[in-house]
Amino acid sequence: MARPKTTLPVWLRRVSQSAFLILFFYFFLQAVYHPVNQAGSGVDFFFQLDPLVLLSSWLASHKIAAGLSLSLLTIVITLLAGRWFCGWFCPFGTLHQLISSWRSARAKDKLATGGYSRWQKTKYYLLFALLVACALGLNLTGWFDPFSVLYRSTATILYPMANDAVGASFGWIYQADPGIGPARVTAVSEPVYEVLRRHVLATSQPHFYGTTLLLLFFASALFLNLYRARFWCRYVCPLGGLLGVIGKNPLVQIRQNRDVCNDCRLCVADCQGGANPDAAGGWKPSECVYCWNCHSACPHHGLVFAIHVPGGKK
Amino acid sequence: MISSFLRWLEHFFEPQPAAKLDLKRRNLIVGGIAGVSTALLVRSSPLGEGRTFGPELIRPPGSSPEDDFLARCIRCAECMKVCPTNAIQPALDEGGIIGLWTPVLKMRLGYCDYECTLCSQVCPTQAIRRMPLEEKQKTKIGLAFFDRNRCLPYAFARTCIVCEEHCPTPKKAIWFEEVQVMTPDKKLITVKQPRVDPELCTGCGICENKCPIADRRGVYITSVGETRHPKNQVLLDPYAS
Numbered sequence: 421m422a423r424p425k426t427t428l429p430v431w432l433r434r435v436s437q438s439a440f441l442i443l444f445f446y447f448f449l450q451a452v453y454h455p456v457n458q459a460g461s462g463v464d465f466f467f468q469l470d471p472l473v474l475l476s477s478w479l480a481s482h483k484i485a486a487g488l489s490l491s492l493l494t495i496v497i498t499l500l501a502g503r504w505f506c507g508w509f510c511p512f513g514t515l516h517q518l519i520s521s522w523r524s525a526r527a528k529d530k531l532a533t534g535g536y537s538r539w540q541k542t543k544y545y546l547l548f549a550l551l552v553a554c555a556l557g558l559n560l561t562g563w564f565d566p567f568s569v570l571y572r573s574t575a576t577i578l579y580p581m582a583n584d585a586v587g588a589s590f591g592w593i594y595q596a597d598p599g600i601g602p603a604r605v606t607a608v609s610e611p612v613y614e615v616l617r618r619h620v621l622a623t624s625q626p627h628f629y630g631t632t633l634l635l636l637f638f639a640s641a642l643f644l645n646l647y648r649a650r651f652w653c654r655y656v657c658p659l660g661g662l663l664g665v666i667g668k669n670p671l672v673q674i675r676q677n678r679d680v681c682n683d684c685r686l687c688v689a690d691c692q693g694g695a696n697p698d699a700a701g702g703w704k705p706s707e708c709v710y711c712w713n714c715h716s717a718c719p720h721h722g723l724v725f726a727i728h729v730p731g732g733k734k
Numbered sequence: 735m736i737s738s739f740l741r742w743l744e745h746f747f748e749p750q751p752a753a754k755l756d757l758k759r760r761n762l763i764v765g766g767i768a769g770v771s772t773a774l775l776v777r778s779s780p781l782g783e784g785r786t787f788g789p790e791l792i793r794p795p796g797s798s799p800e801d802d803f804l805a806r807c808i809r810c811a812e813c814m815k816v817c818p819t820n821a822i823q824p825a826l827d828e829g830g831i832i833g834l835w836t837p838v839l840k841m842r843l844g845y846c847d848y849e850c851t852l853c854s855q856v857c858p859t860q861a862i863r864r865m866p867l868e869e870k871q872k873t874k875i876g877l878a879f880f881d882r883n884r885c886l887p888y889a890f891a892r893t894c895i896v897c898e899e900h901c902p903t904p905k906k907a908i909w910f911e912e913v914q915v916m917t918p919d920k921k922l923i924t925v926k927q928p929r930v931d932p933e934l935c936t937g938c939g940i941c942e943n944k945c946p947i948a949d950r951r952g953v954y955i956t957s958v959g960e961t962r963h964p965k966n967q968v969l970l971d972p973y974a975s
Contacts, residue, residue, distance in 0.1 A: 448815065451812055451815045451816040451852075451856050452815075452816060452818075453816070453818040453850070453852060456849075457849055457850055457851060457852065457867060458852075458855075459816055459852045459855045459856050463812060463816070463855075463856045464812065464856060464857075464858035467808070467810065467812075467858035467859075468858065473808055473858065473859060476808070477805070477806050477808070477859045480805035480806065481802055481805040481806045481859075483806075483860075485857075485858065485859050485860040487858065488858070488859070541757060541758075541761065544755075544757055545757075545761050545762065545764070545765035546765070548762055548765040548766060548769065549765040549766065549768040549769035549772070550769065551769070552765070552766045552768075552769030552770055552773075553769040553770070553772050553773045554805075555769075556769070556770065556773035556774070556777075557773065557777075557801065557804075557805050558772060558773040558776050558777075558804065558805070558832070559804060559805045559806065559807070559808070560772070560832070561808060562807060562808035562809030562810060562835070563809060563834070563835070565808055565810075567810065568808045568809055568810040568811075571810045571811055571812060571815075572809060572810055572811035572814075572824070572835060574815075575811040575812070575814050575815035576811055576814060576824060579815070623818070624820070626820050627820060627843060628814065628823055628824060629823045629824065629826065629840065630823075630824055630826045630835075633826075633834075634824065634835070664755065665755065668755045669742065671742060704755070705755075706755040729738045729742075
């Protein structure tokens with residue numbers, strides 16, 4: 421059977437995910453010394469959108485940094501429409517989804533691991549434990565908050581490594597000065613390096629202590645995606661858990677056309693959150709990240725997300 | 735329309751069907767106990783406000799007192815990214831296991847630039863409070879101490895004024911006492927021996943950073959004297975007669 425074509429919502433999601441991933445790294449690069457004594461703007465944008473940071477810092481310190489109230493927007497969106505934040509915006513989620521795509525493409529393999537597992541409740545219990553500790557004044561959410569993990573790992577591991585690699589590569593080209601006849605590679609590489617040096621690279625190579633532990637945590641989070649699609653989002657992410665609780669009864673829900681369904685379960689194979697899009701009445705809004713993969717995977721166009729009127733016709 | 739909206743609101747208070755979010759009460763209790771006991775365990779730690787202070791727990795200027803700092807810091811490392819001298823590092827055990835990946839300053843890698851408040855500008859939870867440059871320049875994050883066994887004028891009768899030259903405060907926090915000392919070939923010479931004025935030193939660490947003794951420096955910063963802790967002090971008034 422030919423695979424159905426990727427549908428428009430999935431493409432829109434990919435565009436949105438890419439845009440926010442790029443935005444994340446753009447804001448990351450803005451956290452740098454601008455003359456005089458001025459950091460770039462937007463550096464804490466993603467943290468401002470993060471209701472877990474809002475909730476934990478309020479519980480633990482009884483104070484809220486001014487910018488954090490922006491995350492009320494995330495809460496309202498999730499309350500009304502579900503965990504779109506995870507599927508369409510979260511840059512860490514995007515990274516997980518990207519790596520999940522390296523898994524075996526065979527539907528049979530994916531089916532074995534795609535469905536809901538009760539271990540997915542771990543994230544809610546982790547969230548609960550973290551928030552209880554916060555209420556007693558101990559704030560450990562930073563260890564697991566997705567933006568904290570991604571920012572921390574980018575700052576201490578990815579960026580220093582990339583900075584070193586880029587600098588060394590262009591340095592090598594400059595030293596070796598390869599070329600054919602009068603045409604020199606440096607004629608191209610040097611202007612490129614100049615742009616990178618000005619806008620992307622660090623003024624001096626950053627070094628950090630304790631990167632082994634940081635890398636162990638980050639690499640585990642990334643490579644567990646090979647075991648289950650979006651492992652972090654399914655089992656660990658306390659922000660995902662929080663949004664799952666907030667969005668447990670959203671107005672936007674899946675609509676399953678049971679008349680055309682022949683239980684091929686291709687939707688489950690592509691499901692990113694383990695939300696059981698196939699089960700009659702068994703779809704789990706708290707697990708669904710609204711990636712629309714099920715909509716795209718269904719050969720009979722039997723699945724769509726639509727406004728769900730409670731008590732109305734299903 | 736309104737009635738269906740009300741029905742939707744009602745959903746939040748109804749028992750959920752099994753297919754939805756069904757958290758087990760027992761597991762929630764286990765999670766709660768885990769949270770409470772972690773918090774209690776941390777409160778029983780000897781490292782903490784009013785008990786002991788870690789000498790290497792040097793927080794960025796503007797950091798709130800340790801308990802409040804740990805309640806706010808989300809270990810996002812924005813301060814580490816933005817620090818122009820690379821001084822801010824992820825803590826390992828400086829603040830106990832609970833302070834893992836919170837920011838501490840390592841003066842051998844960098845120092846707190848006198849003209850910079852970037853870490854306080856980017857901190858999303860204001861664990862490092864945003865403050866004007868003038869206030870930051872008066873905020874102490876620690877205090878410098880000379881290791882007389884290693885500092886050149888003390889240990890080897892050599893003149894060295896590197897730390898004093900870099901000291902950024904308007905009136906230098908490092909001053910010299912001119913002392914007659916003996917060289918290995920028994921000549922008496924006069925050297926300048928550096929001393930720290932604890933009133934003026936902000937603990938910025940540029941002296942430790944620039945000290946020419948490459949491995950363990952002849953001058954180093956510890957957290958004592960930091961503005962954020964009224965109890966982590968040397969003396970109330972070091973020069974009271």
